[in-house]
Amino acid sequence: MTDDHRFELFSYWRTSATYRVRVALHAKGVKWRETNVDIDAGEQHGEAFRRVNPLGGIPALIDHAESQSHLPLTQSLAILEFLDEVYPHPPLLPADPHGRARVRSLAQMLAADTHPLITPRVRKYLAANAGFDADAWRAWQLQWFGTGLRAVEQRLAGEAGTGRFCHGDTPTIADICLASIFAVMRVFKIDVDDVPTCKRIVAECEQLEAFAAADPSRQAGAPQP
């Protein structure tokens, strides 16, 4: 087996969490096959995909070098840490424990405190049980994207660790999470004001091919402009 065939990513063009995995795979220079799971059509709940990931979620990354379990790697941050351990160069975490803690903390503020509130299952619940229409959902999205990004902005603007990227001058998993939030906001045509440091850093990220190639607009299945 060559490295070209080691990984198979089950993904969808517009999801924030699969964007993160795509950036990391690109950054590490790993080649992979990608299989589209149309979550707008409910394919993640279908029998075919349940055979891949019984929980029905994406991203799911099959590692064909690990033949024992046949289970996919799941949860974007767990996958990013895995890729960083298995392919150490270029690193996606700093070398020192305090730096690593800062990067992981920023990543969690985005991937844990912010993103899970904006997912389709939450929208479905609020529509069915709290009468949320499109406007109420948009206000909800703005509330939590705004809360999360303004908290991250306060840190990035005020902390000495910030550099060209969230932590120093090379991209880390914090940048991947930050850019993933902006990628999905763009899909939803949502903007958040007063986060200039976040926007400066995302612009830096998008200069890099690993981030640009992972953009939702460049994936199979994305709407034509």
Added chain:
Amino acid sequence: MTDDHRFELFSYWRTSATYRVRVALHAKGVKWRETNVDIDAGEQHGEAFRRVNPLGGIPALIDHAESQSHLPLTQSLAILEFLDEVYPHPPLLPADPHGRARVRSLAQMLAADTHPLITPRVRKYLAANAGFDADAWRAWQLQWFGTGLRAVEQRLAGEAGTGRFCHGDTPTIADICLASIFAVMRVFKIDVDDVPTCKRIVAECEQLEAFAAADPSRQAGAPQP
């Protein structure tokens, strides 16, 4: 400075995320000072605590051995990884990358996909903007605790990696996250049916002094029984 004075944890008796940090500190045999931040009284937004953590969140762990930044470590999973790097024994993650990915994935399902939906700021928003009363909030809590735990149950019951604990026979950050959800459900007097493997593992955890000592009921500020 002795290790006894290295760490200062800003915490509150009933929060799930500070419970996680307390378990890890106990498990590593690290001593620390603890300062109570009464989030029911809004102390996290007060000027005194903002000088400790400008973002006003707990847990916040000051490492007095890191004199440069004066910033606390934040986000429970980032703190757990930090403690595991700085105090490697006993390990809170397995040694192999696939095992580590499985543990981190389970941890994220609980700490990222489940817990952020049940936080006070979400309750406040839903009360103010969607008319959520106590019953609607309770239904919301049940929905997301149930969704999260049933997904974890499916994995724990079906995957070969599960042992006495979530992964093998020693506790990891996945167990800490799992027990943290049950600890906070108990505070809210909420139960979830049909998760027998989760409950078996939490009972195993609570046999261990590191988990028992971190229980909300045993912290300063907890209501008297």
